[in-house]
Every structure is written in structure tokens, then in C-alpha cells.
Amino acid sequence: MTDPVQNGEKLVQRHRQSRKSSKNHMTDPVQNGEKLVHQYIKNRSQRTKDRAIQVFLPLVKHIVGRLNIDASGSLRREDLYQFGIIGLLDALERFDPEYGVTFKxxxxxxIHGEIIDAIRKEGGLSRDQVKRYNEIIATMDKMRSRYYREPTVGEICEEMEISREDYYKALQSSNLNFTLSLDDTLYEDGTDRLTRIDVLPDEEQVPPDKQLELESLQDEIKRLLQKLPERQRLILALYYYEELTLADIGVVLDLSESRVSQLLNQTLAQVRSKLVH
Incomplete structure (x- = not known):
């Protein structure tokens, strides 16, 4: 039987090679899509517009697939896909080559902004959700000190007298709320929008004393990641570095998409709890 972790590591290498080769491939669909967008701006042909949309529809699917959302929520992935298409159409009408960026x-x-706005309208974290998440983090820290190791999900749930479903929902809600807060609109002029993540400090412009703090934090994060189980490290690598969707990660590791979401949320909670303490 093939080891899922080894299979995942092989996929990372293949994925990197594929990305390198696609950059040099003359028939790259995205390159053709960029040309179609420029053609549409000039001729406003419906046929050209339809062809450009078809090229960039996979981008919508990719963005939706990477959102770590609760499958039991009122918005399904199919709904988010439709909102993503609205964002794509809006981008096609607003794009100007003079912006100095690619259409993609x-x-x-x-696309991402349209989807996030749709999720935000469903409501953010309630006080009870925030309280539950903080209780989970505190319990993790307490049990870590007690056992000198990472507590299992079962141990945490037993300690708190909650179900695994409530545990995973609390972690998922917190991580999604963090994503929403980063996408908060600070300014919009009709053609572009400035979000909170856009104004995060540039590492090259950080004062020397703050740079030292940042480097220390980065070293601490690396140390924490090295202590994670191999499968959890692989999930983080596939999600953040290789930018795979949750479904694709599930195929690699022979896990369901919901299970990948659970493991990702659990890993992020573990790292955050250790950084706080």
C-alpha cells in the first residue's frame, strides 16, 4: 500500500515542475486568456468575452476550493462559485491594462472579494463562538502542560465535555473570521479596493527593532512547524506553499475534503496557541 505522506511529497515535486514548465509553454491557457481579455477591451465582442470567461473559470473554482468553510453553513460551495463568477464578470468589465498588473x-x-463579501453577509463570529474558541485554546495549553505533549482531539473534547463536531466548528469559524478580517475594505474608489491585508507592513520597510522581533517570530514559527507530525506539515505545505485546494489535498492523502479541513484548522489552532503562550 502506498504511503500517503510519501505520495504527497512526490506530488509537491511534480506540482513544482509543472508550474515551471507551464510558464515556458507557448499554449498556456492563462496566457491565451490574457490575450483574449485585451482583445475584448478593444472590440467588446461577446464571443471574445465568452472565450475569456471560459479560460478563467478554473480560477474561480480554485479560489472557492481553497476556502476553508463549514460545509454545514447556509452558503454551499456551489453558491460561492456563482458569486465568484459575478466577481470574474465584474473584473472583466473594470480591467484596464494601464493598471500595470495581469488580468489574472x-x-x-x-473574485475573492466578491466571495468574501457573500460569506460576511451571513454574519461573523458570535460572542459564544469567540468564547468557545478561547476555551479550546486555553484547554490545549493546560493539557499540554499536564501531559508534556500535544493533547488529542478526543482528550480535549472529553476535558471540555463537547462533541468533536462542536470542536471542529469552533476552529473553522475562528480561522474563517481571521480571513474575513484581513479582507475588510478600508477604501474603495469604484475601480479598486484597499483591504486590511494590503496595508500590512512591508518587511523591507520595517524598523530595525521591529525587524528583529519579526525574525524572532519567524524562527519560532519554523521551530513549531518542525515539531508537528509529518502529515500536518505536509498539509500546510500543500495548502500554503503549493496552493492546492482542500479537495486536491484530500486526493493526495486519501482523506475526505472535510477531514483535510479539520486537520488544517486543528494544526493552525495548535500553532496559534503556542505562539500566544
């Missing part, structure tokens, strides 16, 4: 980059922000 411009469209990504529009």
Missing part, C-alpha cells in the same frame, strides 16, 4: 492578478482580487 486583478481578477483574483475581485
Amino acid at each position: 492578478t486583478f481578477a483574483y482580487r475581485r
